[in-house]
Amino acid sequence: MKSFKIRDIAIDPPLILSPMAGVTDYTFRRLIKRRGGVGLVVSEFISVEGLTRHNPKSKRQMRFDEEERPFAVQIFGGKPDRMALGAEMAEEVGADILDVNCGCPAPKVVKNGGGSGLMREPALLESILKEIKKTITIPLTLKVRTGYSDASINVVDIAKMAEQCGVEHIQVHGRTREQGYKGLANWELIRQVKEAVSIPVSGNGDITSIQYGLDRWRESGTDGILIGRGAMQNPWIFRQFQDVIEGREPYQPDLQEKKDVLLEFFSMCREEMPEIVSLGKMKQLAGQFTKGLVGGAQFRQTLYHSHSAEEILDNITIYFETLSEQETFGDGTVEADEDLNLDSCDAPVVPTAMSDARSANV
Secondary structure (H helix, E strand, C coil): CCCEEECCEEECCCEEECCCCCCCCHHHHHHHHHHCCCCEEEEEEEEHHHHHCCCHHHHHCCCCCHHHCCEEEEEECCCHHHHHHHHHHHHHCCCCEEEEEECCCCHHHHCCCCHHHHHHCHHHHHHHHHHHHHHCCCCEEEEEECECCHHHECHHHHHHHHHHCCCCCEEEECCCCCCCCCCCCCHHHHHHHHHHCCCCEEEECCCCCHHHHHHHHHHHCCCEEEECHHHHHCCCHHHHHHHHHCCCCCCCCCHHHHHHHHHHHHHHHHHHCCHHHHHHHHHHHHHHHHHHCCCHHHHHHHHHCCCCHHHHHHHHHHHHHHHHHHCCCCCCCCCCHHHCCCCCCCCCCCCCCCCCCCCCCC
């Protein structure tokens, strides 16, 4: 398992932070990048309809920092001319790579011809890719699903067509649009894509542990893997993968570092956004991050009930001090993977006291 290139851009290590709507913004990407081991980060998926109509939110979503490079902007839409214009705007802001989203299953995206809706319209997708290719000079990449439904698995044909259009990297989420985020990703289909094209292929789906990711990587023969939800649960997962790939014991953060990463994220959020928004972002991350912590469910509830920055900070301090002194918290339960899920590539809802944060691996 070694680094690969998208044209002349080295993806080293071959590990990619998967785009997640409402999650992989300027703040979260930098948090993960600073933990190490990430070869490529990708923006949230951005609507070209908003982008080309100068929607302030869409423009903000393209913001990035030099420390994030290499950096890809991902766009979605169903009109070739709009997609080409959006791609040109991404290149103008300095993105290293332009990525087209054919993966999002959200109805509001699909009904407008974007996301995984393009999996059932190969001719339209071909037109979009050709128009973008004529417009930009940076590498063009594509994020796809295995098909629109189980009855229309066409990812191999889509990949071959995309390669002919000049796409230089294909990322395959191993589920159909119909599946959404249910069931296990089909890594056998990802392997078939890798064998069918000569350009780099990366796989995506269910990578929340090192061993599972390594097994799927070896079986599929992909050039790289994408990790989304796993990075929310464990911001050090990329560094740990890199350690194993390079023959080292995977890095294990101690309690102090786990506390520090929450405080760092909250501080970054407060610098970038109004307090009410930063509180929501903190609760969103906590919904996943606390899964592997002792008494995480009860700690999460205290954060969900926090109504100010001071309450958030106090509850973080109490939790980690209690855990350090007593080695437990609340009922001491550590939740299983299935206790926290993701189910939509819509921007996630900020959790209430009785619900978990939801993210989106698009």
